[in-house]
Amino acid sequence: MIPLWFVIVAPIAVALVIAGAGRGPVRYTRWLALIGPVAAAWAGAERLAGAGRETGVAAEAVSWLVTQAGSIDVGASADPIASIMLVVVGVVASMVVIFSVGYMAEDASQPRYFALLSAFTAAMTGLVLSTSLVGLFVAWELVGACSYLLIGFWFTRPSAARAAVKAFLVTRVGDVGLLFALALLWRETGTLVTADVLAAVPMLAPATITAAALLLFVGAAGKSAQFPLHVWLPDAMEGPTPVSALIHAATMVAAGVFLLARTWPLFEASETARLVVLVIGTVTALGAATIAVPQTDIKRVLAYSTISQLGFMFAALGAGAWVAAFFHLVTHAAFKSLLFLASGSVIHGSGTQDLREMGGLGRAMPLTAATWAVGVAALAGLPPLAGFFSKDAVLDAVWVHAPVAGAALFIASGLTAFYSFRATRLAFSGTFRGAGHPHESPLVMKVPLVVLALLAATLGAASWWFAELLGGHAGLAVPIAVASTVIAGLSAVAGWSLYRTGPAADDRLAGALGGLWRAASGAYGIDALVMRGAAAAERGAAAASERFDTKLVDGLVRGIAWLARRVGREFNELQSGEGQLYAALVGAGAVLLASLALWLGR
């Protein structure tokens, strides 16, 4: 079996090699970036294959800080959910690396790009393998840092530089929540080893459990772009598209769901926390789905779609069905990374991200179109693709637990099918509306699309295996499945047929829906509000620095100094310029000090 430390350390070493080797040999060194992902997928698969026989996996642990009262330990181990995450991260990251070889072929900064991809893999595997909350937090922030550096990869573009900072800061708000969750759990349980903390949950006061769970959720909401901390994800699309597929669709943004699954006993013990998660998840799922409808940038459609789908997962968590949420995480990783990579292929081949400038790409890029079609069908939840099974599990759990939220999710899944097929028709059907001649992407970009499409089509069958491995019930809830298929099918047909006329249909819908369409296009102004607030904070800080720090605090001190000078003037007579007097004073002072020293030191 591949040792777990190798899975974390190898990609770090690879990152250093790629960065160190520089531009010259990058044609070869960039392939090294596959080592980490392949090792991760292999290690995860090995452990899953042996999961029946080997239940407890011994953790390698070291003490990171030691005090007499207790130590803060870090370590790595792979239980089933960590192993599944390893496979997910490994497979998606491998596909993204292969795809990037084609997509980034012309970029001068490839060493930095592939080094960062490899570093991200290391941090992400560290996150899922960590046995302690400290190790998880460390990796949690490191994936954020890699995300920051990759969103800002094309840093000479001011918009990319801004988006990178925004992503880091908004997620950091969540990270602070996570930090204080750790502080609280350390105070109450005296350990940060995940298993020990969770074992101590029955001993904790209910208020403590709820507080800890909610703080953890704040962290999860930041990373997983849940309302109102979702504002960073659409902007994160400034990064290269394969990065969006890996970090901002499949892995890092799903870390919040993983965190809640990992610390599930805390949420199980707190109904309040679960209710908050359910409400936030449902609001996010529905809200982001409506925002995705009028978007004209293909990547922004996918970004809001990701936020919405993550909302589905949190709603399932809130309804108590963490296995369903986790299952949806896995299928979503497949079909959403597929969609992002396909959109990357579209952007690569057509030279635009604007749906209004596309059209007719189905003929120019048949393979991209076919794989995209698999992806959107899975996203829309059409049977028998992967998304159908996982969304059925989510809808079933939420409907049974809270019908109002369930109804909202049904509407959201209708909208999902609608925007998916709207985008599909705009991009691939009709005639090309942009400039130049669109072309199909090279083989190195096609292979990952095919692999991910196969997964997006077939992963639904894993439903039974998930139930066996993690608990929960297998199979379909037939009434829910029928209802959701009907809703998704009708909405898909609506989206497809309405956009027969191309982008002009947007105007007709905008006319019909009026303010609602405009509000959704502008993401309900939340983002603008946040940005205005941030700008005001920066200006306020500058003004406060000038007024408060320089004038008031410093002025106060200067006032005292002025007073001192006034007093000092009274002693001016002493400054007569008499050398002898000075010498005498210095002598007297020295004697005084010396006698003081002798007296004290006796």
Add this chain to the structure above:
Amino acid sequence: MTLALLIAIPLAGAFVSAVAGRSTAVARVIALAASLGTAGVAAVVWRAYASSAEALTYEFTIEGAGSFLRLAADGLSVPLVALTALLGIIAVLASWNVERIGAHMSLLLALEAAVIGVFLAADLILFYVAWEAVLIPMFFLIGGWGHENRRYAAMKFFIYTFAGSALMLVGLVLLVVQGGIGTGMPAAPLPIEPASQTLVFWLLAAGFLVKIPVVPLHTWLPDAHVEAPTAGSIMLAGVLLKMGAYGIARISIPYTPDAFAAASPILAALGVIGIVYGAAMALGQSDLKRLVAYSSVAHMGFVVLGLASGTELGLQGAMLGMVSHGLVAGLLFFLVGALYERAHTRDIRAFGGLGVTLPRWATIFVVASLASLGLPGLSGFPGEFASVVAGFGRFGFVIALAGIGIVLAGAYTLRAVRLVVHGEPAATSAPVDGVQSAALGDLDARELLIAVPLMALIVALGIWPRLVTDIAAATLGALASLAGTVS
């Protein structure tokens, strides 16, 4: 004897450099040799203490006249002495091309000797003398080699810290008189009479808190930093600020534990205020050096918070915070100084796109910035983490206010990175001062020799904080039990 060398070598270097330093080459060689020698001895002391875990002591005794120059090194002082010795080399290398180099190096080495004296003093009078002795070379470094407003900044620095240390002197005198103790500082001093503790504590705190500095006693710091030459800034941020925190741990906690415990909520509040206020002020700066200076206020806030918790974890956090801040602020001030040497401005708005034009400088600046904002894996994180966790354990949810500072730290650092490193190269984007960054040269070999080791240490300490805490643990554990055994 080795301990005395730690002071004697830089002092001798200062003397020789002052006398023979008219020649640039001689001054460089002497300064480098003295700082390297000091660091070598510091390494020996580190190893000796690490292997025996017994405090090293030194006493210079004259028959019949008593003993003078009592020195001691334990887990509290060894890491800080090592940091001082390391930054001493860095500061010498960073001032390779200054004017009047003999005098400059002389002052720098004298400063190093004085700071090490503070950290090694095992006698209250020696502690005070060394404390004041730090002021003089620093004053002349700012006044003699600083920028436009150097006189104002030097005076302000002097008056502030002198006012603080005058009160501290009264506190020390009272400590000896009221406590009825000698001036020698035993390894485990006994607390003085509880009734006299409060007054002594606050008089001492006046000196210590100005030095750290805590808000609102901090306004000397931005001015001193902005005006100081690069080497001055490195030493000022890197080690001088630590003297205040060291004083609290070395003197306040053992001698006045009850007063310390009573005051700890106030100290924690000062820490949190520093974290938030320093970060907010840093966000408002357009002068890169002033920005780093305010970030020091925020970072020292974490140190104060860790100290205030009085727990072993918190004290470890404070120690980690001090060492990390020494490395990170040292590196940042060096980078800003290197940039100023080239562009003759520190205005953030004048730059842009340095990631393209100065890739080496930019890469190191990004790493240092990420360390400064407390990214895990780099040295800033363990200290902040331990301080916050310990502070939370002791004071509860009110410490969550520090979270504002943590977010703001990301904001001001990444704002600086965005404006300086990212964006189009400034030559094409019509900057404020029109710095033609395309014409600037990247870091040269000497500068890399300064920056790369610091960066390596920042990474090493971030991954494995026990590099520092293992050395400090025993002493800090004993301190924590002192701070914790009070009613």
